[in-house]
Amino acid sequence: MSVDSQLPPEPEAPATDTRPPAIRVHNLYRYFGRLKAVNGISFEIPHGSVCGFVGANGAGKTTTMRILASLDYPTMGLAEVCGINVVHHPEQVRRLIGWMPDHFGNYEHMTVLEYLDFYARAFGYSGDERRERVQEVMEFTDLVPLADRFSNKLSKGMTQRLCLGRALLHDPQVLIMDEPAAGLDPKARVELKHLIRVLAEEGKTIFISSHILSELGEMCDSLLFVNNGQIVHHGDAESLKAGTDGAxxxxxxxxxxxxxxxxxxxxxxxxxxxxxxxxxxxxxxxxxxxxxxxxxxxxxxxxxxxLQVVEFHKEQRNLEDAFIDMLGRIDRGEVAQPPPQPPPAPSFTPPGQGS
Amino acid sequence: MADVPDIDPVPAEGPPPQAAPASPAAEPAKALVAAKLSDFSDRLSPMLVKELRQGLRARTFVIVFLTLQALLGLVLLAATGAAAAGRAGQVISGIIFAFFSVAVMVIQPLRGISAVHSEIKANTLDLMVLTRLDAWRIVLGKWVAIVSQSALLLTAIVPYLILRYWFGDMNLLGEMVLLVLVFLGSCVATSVTVGLSAVSSIIIRGLLPLFGGIVLAWCCLALSFSRYEFEQIVEVCSMQDSRDAWGIAMLVLVGAYAAWSLLSLAASMIAPLAENHATPRRLVTLAALLLAILAAIGLDLDEEIVVFLAFLLVIPPVIMALTEPFFLLPTVTRPFVRKGALGVVAGRFLYPGWPAGVLFSLLALALAGILMGTGLPENVFSDEDFITVVAAVAAGLLFPAVVILPFEKRLRSRFTGYLLVLVASLILAIVLTLVGEAVDHTEPAFLWAFIWIPMVNLFMTAMSGYPDEVLATVATVFLILYASLLLVAALSRFPTIRRTEREEETPQAPPSADPGES
CATH class of the missing domain: 3.30.1370 (Ribosomal Protein S8; Chain: A, domain 1)
Structure with missing residues (x-):
């Protein structure tokens, strides 16, 4: 045993976080032919925060998330997870992230337990560690009673819990969740929200997209609003409500x-x-x-x-109102979208762009 | 330099997700999990474990397994009654091989048709590639799972072969070798379906293997039930002649090479851009061609084997090299650049993407030519028909790549486009030849108008009326023309390659954040 290890631990001095942001996107573009799915977006998400990603269907949310998960390639620009370039080092990025897609199929003839066991093996766990990891995740996501059920016979809520369990198996630093609450009944939604809160308390960085803005407002430290492939707002829920309240x-x-x-x-x-x-x-x-x-x-x-006033009450605007208000104002030209920065030179010939 | 984040797949620090408070039932539940998750060893590939868990419960396998058992049982019972009639043993062998070969060479491989595509379609491939499984392990796992089930079928028929031994008149070594060859054939056929299962086009992924399966089933049944042919095959398999032994060894090696090539094709289709599958594939091809040349020099190989080797070693890798998408990352070029000028030159042949693929293809075709030059007698090369066939096949490989050049930006998959052009040109050549023969069975003049399609040139060789030397010259001219066109197109992409070679890995990122530098 070394001398140092016998000393009482020194009180931790408050230190600034010198690590690269958990997620960094700079001037990111993704074109599919003529469609500009992502059109020059830039943002950063610090470690340990929960960031909601909001936008209408086709706004570019899933594409951005897939690029961050190293499942798609940017046409141009930079995307990093914990300082690691997702295009150049996908294998390293993949060890840092947990990915929950918006929809995915489950396997036939495979129980919940076997499903998680497969992924635990695939993440490199073996022996008792593998079994313990599966057990922990099943308990965390309350899947123990469903252990022997075939994974393709689960309800949507159960499937999402299974998917979350799978994403957590390797204890990722960053969770990227694409519409995890879509199609869930209110009870399952509350359960999922609870799980996300617990994960956020543990210090995981969570990047989550959803259409249910009120729920995002409750659990997210910041919200990113994307429209037509561009970021139109980045801030907390209150700033959005205030900022979109017209005059x-x-x-x-x-x-x-x-x-x-x-x-x-x-x-x-x-x-x-x-x-x-x-x-x-x-x-x-x-x-x-x-x-x-x-x-x-x-x-x-x-x-x-x-005036014979019988009722006088302040309207509580919710995020949906604020977001729709903002989109309306953008459409009417009352709010200028931030112009995309000049695209950087491509670092490689991107897919779908020919050679 | 900033801290490089912990990229350990099983981080030592950082708490795992907090488990719910342990309930009294937690311990039994834990024991139950431990018991249920010990059915497969940790040494087995995760993919194999997954596929076996699913595959052994799949209806197709269970039906094939039980049906094979039932049919073989019935055959043996019937044969026992007819044993006195003589030669019952060979009839039983034929029947056993017929059922077995159809089961493992046709039905089992066809299960691989959707192996990778079903994962793509269900969005589960994304989940898999995000683990530590790389593309190659995913594809290999799919293949091994089907092959291991075929091996289960192989072991299941051994008792019937032992019973068959008592009927007498058995060439034990020959039948055992044939059994193993059928199994190896199943492995290759499975690699075809699994390899093509990553292709998006249903025509290539589904119809081609299905058509091939029907042809293969017909061949298996015809050969097994034709007593003379079957005896001949068993005789060759008994390897009493050293040339037969060499032939079988060569067949096994070429089969292994073909299986590896096809699985590599699927792996490269699902791999991220940063994973370079092209370079090892091309290096193996070049090594295999050089070995074949050495074998042709040192061993007295049959002419057919030399031609077979030359075509089989060169066709799959050339098709893959000409159809690879051209996305080049600095992470891929860097190992070449570090080796200096020699590495950069090697990169021109070995980088992923079709431009380097064109140079590689021309080199591979040249080596195949050398293989033929060393392995075939000199008089073969004065035969114009032979020249035409070789030149037309080589031109036929390049022709689809030339056709798809103008559509490069619109094509979602070069591989699909290439194969569709190849199949279309083959069908067109067959139709034109049939029409030509109907019009004038010796020398239909209108076929000259289509001679730029190498397949048409090839079929014209089989017709009697055309001058052989003209056909040979035309085939050679078009081979040179197509090679030149591809070369020009490839060279025009080389500035992009040079730019990538010069590029820093992460130009926009802070240098300290780049783990590649650390």
Whole structure:
């Protein structure tokens, strides 16, 4: 035993993380013929964070994720996992990542236990270590009761748990999950969310795409919004909600007793308040500041001016609204998409691009 | 230099996913898992374990296995009753070989038709390649699994052969060698289906092996039930003549080479760009050709064997070399560049991709020519028919690569495009020849218009009316023309190769982050 090992451990000094980011994408392009599936996106995801990847179908999410998983090749640009180039060293990248595709087939004539055992062998485990690893993963994903069931006879939720178990077998540093919650019932979704939370607490970097934005908002440290192959937003859920709220401020649903027209008339003569749409008993208004004092002031003025207000509540905008709002504004040209940076010289002749 | 991340597949540090709290039932469950996961040794390939677990439960194997047993049992029972009629033993041998050869040379290999493609289609291949299994191990595992089931069938018929021994009139060595050869034939046939199973085109992946399977089944049945032919084959297999022994040894070696080539084809189709399968494949081809030349010099090989060797050693690797997609990474060129000028020159022949493949193909064809030159008597080369056949076959190999050149950017798979052109030109040649024979069975004039298709030239040789020397000259001219066109196209891609050779591995990445440098 060395002398050092007998000494009490020194308290860990807070140190800055000098490692390369868990995921780094720079000026990434992927063209399929004339289709620009990924059109010059750049982003970084630090170690130990959970990043949601959001976009409409065909926005380029799966393509980006497949490139990061070394399953596809960029037309141009750089993609790295833990500082390792995914094109040049796929075999090294593959040891660092766990990949959950959006859909995959299961094997006939193979039980859940045998399925995980196959992958444990394929990841290089042997003997007791292999059996223990399978056991651990089965317990973590609650697959023990399904051990003897054929893997192609599982429900969608069970299949996703099996897929997660497979992705975790080699204890990867980075998990890339493409639409893991698609097609799951609410119970299975909650279970999956719980598993992801546990993994995030253990410090794994998780890059996850989903259509269920509210759930992503809850579990992700940051969200990447992609549209037409380009990143349109990178930040946390709150910044998205704030950033896409048009002219800023807050939205209120107001209900009155009496003529609803009186609300729009009132808004027309009062500054800092904008009438948005009429409803059966009132309408929606925007107040140009978000603080509660301003809201209280607006309400007091309404009452003072004779409006018989029976309901006045602030609308809680969810991520779906914010995202759709953002897409609408991009379509209308109110928000400029970040222009793609000039493409770098290709480092190799990419597939599908001829020679 | 920044820390290079831990890339150990089984990281020593970092906790595994937290297990749920152990329940009272956890220990028995653990024991159960341990017991259930001990059915196959760790020494076996994961792919083999997977395929065996699935394959032994698959209906096809169970049906083939049981049917073979039932049929052979019935045959032996019937033969016992007819034993007094004489020569029952040889009839039984024929029947056993008929059933066995169809089972292992046709039915079992056909199970490999979707071996790799089914994984691609189900998205499970992605999951496999993300493990430590490389493309070669995946394909080999698929092949070994089917072959090991065929071996199970082989061992299952041995008791029937022992019983057959008591009927007398048995050439024990000959029949045993034939049995092993049939099994080896099954291995090669399985490599064909598994090798082609990575191709996306259903015509190539499915119809070609199916058609081949039907032809093979017919051959197996015809040879097994034809008493004279069967006896002849058994006689050759008994290797009483040293030339027969050499022939069989050569056949086994060539079979092994063909199987390896085809499996390598599938592996390179599913491998990432950074995995270089082309260079080892081409090196093995060159080594095999050189060995064959040495064998032709040192051994007194039959002329047929020399021609067979030359064609078989050169055709599969040339097809693969001419159809490889041209994606070159610095990680692939670097080992060549490090060896200096010699390495760079070698790279022009050995780099993955069709441009280097063209140079390699021309070199391989030249070596095949040398093999024929050393192994065949001189008078053969004054035979215009022979010249035409050799030149037309060589031109026929290059012709599809020339045809697909203009469509390079539109083709999703060069290999599929190439094979489709090859098959189409063959069918066209057959149709034109049949039509020609119907019009004028000696020298249909319109066939001259299609002589640029090497297959047509080849078929014209078989017709009596055409001047042999003209056909030979035309075949040679087109061989030179197609080789030149491919050479020009390949040389035009060499600047790209030079650029890749000069390129740093990760130009956009911080140098410290590149594990290739560490």
């Amino acid at each position: 800023g401020g807050a939205l209120f649903d107001v209900q009155l007793v009496g003529d609803p027209q009186s609300l729009s008339d009132w808004c027309a003569v009062n500054p800092h308040v904008e009438f948005l749409e009429s409803r059966k008993f009132g309408g929606r208004i925007r107040v140009d500041r978000e603080d509660p004092e301003t809201a209280a002031g607006v309400l007091a003025r309404m009452v003072r001016d004779g």
